[in-house]
Amino acid sequence: MQESVARGFRAYTAKHLDDLLRRAGLDEENRVRVRAVATVLPFRTNSYVVDQLIDWSAAPDDPIYRLVFPQADMLPEADVSRLAALLRSEASQKEIQAIAHEVRERLNPHPAGQLNLNVPRVGDEPVPGMQHKYPETVLFFPKQGQTCHAYCTYCFRWAQFIGEPDLKFASGDVASLVGYLKEHPEVTGVLITGGDPMIMGEPVLRRYLEPLLDLEQLESIRIGTKSLAYWPQRFVSDPDADDTLRLFSSVVEAGKNLAFMAHFSHPREMEPPIVRTAVERIRETGAVVRTQAPLIRSINDHPMTWASMWRTQLAMGMVPYYMFVERDTGPQDYFAVPLARGYEIFRDAYASVSGLCRTVRGPSMSATPGKVCVDGVAEVGGKKVFVLHLIQARDPDLVGRPFFAEYDPEAVWLTDLRPAFADRFPFEPSLADRVPLARRLSA
Template sequence: MILKETSTRGFRAYTAKHLDDLLRRAGLDEDERLRIRAVATVLPFRTNAYVVEELIDWSAVPEDPIYRLVFPQPDMLPAADVARLAGLLRDGAPNARLQAAANEVRARLNPHPAGQLDLNVPRVGAEPVPGMQHKYPETVLFFPKQGQTCHAYCTYCFRWAQFIGEPDLKFASDDVTALVAYLRAHPEVTSVLLTGGDPMIMGEAVLRRYVEPLLEVEQLESVRIGTKSLAYWPQRFVSDPDADDTLKLLASVVDAGKNLAFMAHFSHPREMDSPLVEAAVAGILGTGAVIRTQAPLIRTVNDDPAVWSSMWRRQHVMGMVPYYMFVERDTGPQDYFAVPLARAHEIFRDAYAEVSGLCRTVRGPSMSATPGKVCVDGVAEVAGRKVFVLHLIQARDPGLVGRPFFAEYDPEAVWLTDLRPAFADRFPFEPAEAGTRLSA
């Protein structure tokens, strides 16, 4: 039985140095493996034994959705770039030369979307607070230094630049004192999201150092933890040596009078099939936490209404709360994974129609863009023009939240920057100066 078998195995990570051997398992020829390895010089690769042995259907590779979720694909990058990098690998080029070529490609992939490294740098007095984002008045994001990796990397991840070893692109901190000082100086903040990477990669003792100080901040109403661990390493809450202590730590948040929101990323229903996941979910819910689920819409992985309706129904039965369907973000291999906004809304609408009202807590499709979370509500004809109807679920300017606005219909648009205002010369979140656009 998987629950018993996997619990005694221990975590084993696979990285780029294991990639060729794993690809041989898929029966791929040498040229195909070389092109995939070329992509992996640009985009990070990491998986683990649980994903490889329990989630991927190797008989269905390369079409298998979980395989595509964690393994690079040769057409994720422009063919000319892949050919160049593959040639360097084939010729045994020095690592410095290979990395220089990879960095050239990375620089064209928008490595920090929405200006996440340089917008609204939080400060305590005159001192900047590293590893923190304060995009919305009531919410602060904090990136624990020891949580800047994951049990496995998703090929679509918009934070891919955190994992490639470039110090200038790292965004993290271990200064919990500065975080608490910032919160006390900003009483409007009522929620802290620990994110990464994946905070649940940290052992209980390290995680405790970040969580416990937050429980003393009276204004905080909720602590959130963003994680893919339930999908990629559910043993974290079941059979890892510190699993019980981790659950006790989560319970301490609820005991302190805070809401603990466990923001779980599930991209495909298969990620919930294992008895390990059922046990992990039950353990977390037993602490008093609420598990909210979210994922982006990913072409070739979950761009099917039946996948989403099945996923939401299963999550509901297990006691989780469907929360967000995101639009693939404007970074990394967006061209490979992106679904046009018109089709994204069709998928959301058709899946939404197939679930009960108890699953309709989910919102989307939503773009996490610079102005905020922009939701595509649908396509309509207004005054004889076909338009997208949109609204901001969350916004840097709270006065814009919930107010509908329109964009000209474009069947090819995949992101906010592809859209043009309808019935106005600018979007509500753009400045009045003519010709200035801040949609990115």
Template sequence: MSVTPDVAQSAGRRFRAYTTKHLDELTARAGLAADERLAVQAVATVLPFRVNSYVIDELIDWDAAPDDPVYRLVFPQADMLPQTDVARMADLLRSGAGRKEINQAANEIRAQLNPHPAGQMDLNVPKVDEDPVPGVQHKYKETVLFFPKQGQTCHAYCTYCFRWAQFVGDADLKFASSEIDQLVEYVRSHPEVTSVLFTGGDPMIMGEGVISRYIEPLLEIEHLEAIRIGTKALAYWPQRFVTDPDADDTLRLFEKVVASGKNLAFMAHFSHPAEMRPQIVQDAVRRIRSTGAVIRTQAPLIRTINDSSAVWESMWRTHVRHGMIPYYMFVERDTGPQDYFAVPLAEAYDIFRNAYKGVSGLARTVRGPSMSATPGKVCVDGVTEVAGEKVFVLHFIQARDPELVGKPFFAKYDEKAAWLFDLEPALGATHFPWENPPVTGPGGLVDPTRL
């Protein structure tokens, strides 16, 4: 079968992307019947789909599709949404409904999927002179997140992505900015900020000429210690650092960051060991590390894709072998198709522990299972019994209220709980630590969960 991809030109490089108009042909290649392909297309009218030729040709085992984990990582599944929603969208597609009607129905379904978890559209937005700073989030005292406008897409979309709302074409759901001057002004005026994280989307979708205009002004801020780049480009398009026309210029930019005396932390998302197998990925890792950048690896725990201790142990050992630092195992966020992909916290802890005990101390830099929830990053430390009650032991790795960081707390054991807000206080407590009276957070923000 021959599928003609879209060809997008960016910074002089050729990039081949497959979108929803190629979905029927690609899912047929995976062996799906006509009714199954229609159901997948119905899901893709609600949740975003994008893949590229590298993922298709190098990462997916088509003989194992549709059960291949990388296939499931990028291709929508028919049961990712409630059956009634899938049937509704399939009926519209089958009847030849117009784009406006389809979009209206899709938007109604999206609104039920918690498109902006942890209050990312309002709770974390800082202000300068009472004016919101667009595309900036300041959830924790030390760290500011920046969403560059040109980085609000990816080389391919993960089916589980908690930022799916950025990619569905609805301007009301987007969170981004092209105003670097406002970011610089905000960081300069907040000496407690030691780290800026570029995120998206994927900042590495941008060419070197664009990303340097965002990064270079920050290098002049003395109190800023680190620049972080959150990206899945190493997994989905390693050519970005090896053979793309601006690959060398990008690496020189990395060297400039390091030479300025700041830490360049390359936050690489790897979801499965298969993403590390091609030689070009290993070449890209070596080239990035040669600039002085530190590569830290992270991913969520996702049912049907990497919900296995053996998978995580293999990933962490491979990452250490190539000089990368295992950083986080995340819990799937409470947004989008969480019900489909989420692993219960008790099971997640067992998967983490069994993988953790199989690696050396060099890989035990990893933390998890960690939930990036509204009050902060909460880590599940274990399951135990206290005073005759079975409980989860948890602590805040990060918190809106810094006083909560590192302090253990307990929740009633619940084998079905998959998220922080599924839990109840344990040992006679009536509320969790973050449910005390309100506090003022970073940038003068008030966390409404503490009202």
């Protein structure tokens, strides 16, 4: 997307951060510490978020402020103090970025094997900018969509936005995508993701979507985006808004289910009237708007927040889809909610809405083996356990089969859990599979 005067879009980046932090009432010491965090994690917001969504009288505690602005305690104290000292001493950017790189490497920048486990191949050659994690679905990352209208502080794809080429994952080659799909007729759905694909103008977006419309095997095209929350003008008043909606209509007219995967993290993101207008215009194309977001401590970790979101989404014609668990990357320690508490929040919210809102699933972990859902806490054979199942899995045979983990009130991710009533989880290799073949033959 061209950030032009015609669009009216104004981005704020790290160079604007100190002035915005003054507006939030932070003193000099805290501003330096926040800027230290911003040397490690990306910062970007825009005039719509700043002027229309943030309640500056409540900053820095306002949830939308916390949604887009770094916090001084998001990273380990020693790292923040070290970087803050470099900023105070006006150290060189090379020195600052060297330390920032060290910190990033400890933050698991690519969870669930994003750089290697999910990359499709044609012969022995990897196809860049694609992931094929589940048999029926391919993810595609267009290179022009590798930014967003604003960055969420908890984003699990933060590594895409920090300017390190080795951590970027994208492609501008839609022909390779089409070729791969033709070789894999089992794929029935493509998810266009990023970054945010809706940062692209209509002519660029069209170059990626139109070649997919002639593939008979494709039943659905999904677009993952935060644009309805952070820049609804994209579908209402931007110069190419009407052309974009006509493009959406052409996808539906081609017989494809167009799923607009909207990311809403807090009810306030849906309050501006322009959001309702944008949703209406998208739905008029025949697209289905589905909603999802992670459960984030200090932003939406209350059942009534989620119930309010789901009711509002239903009233606007959107379909509640997923509550995710904060991924094991970036500032997970700052934002994570324990799985036991996450389940309670989901259950209480779910119980307080009508059946039409109960299309939502969760809390779900997008982990290496697949999407693991926490179904509840139960007592089985006198033992307190988590009850879980895989909503989606690398191994389709595991989908929908319940399994158990020992109850741990502090666990925040799948790797914190231990199997109950078994020596391994269903998706883990057996001991025989883990022992090298040579050792088994010599035994």
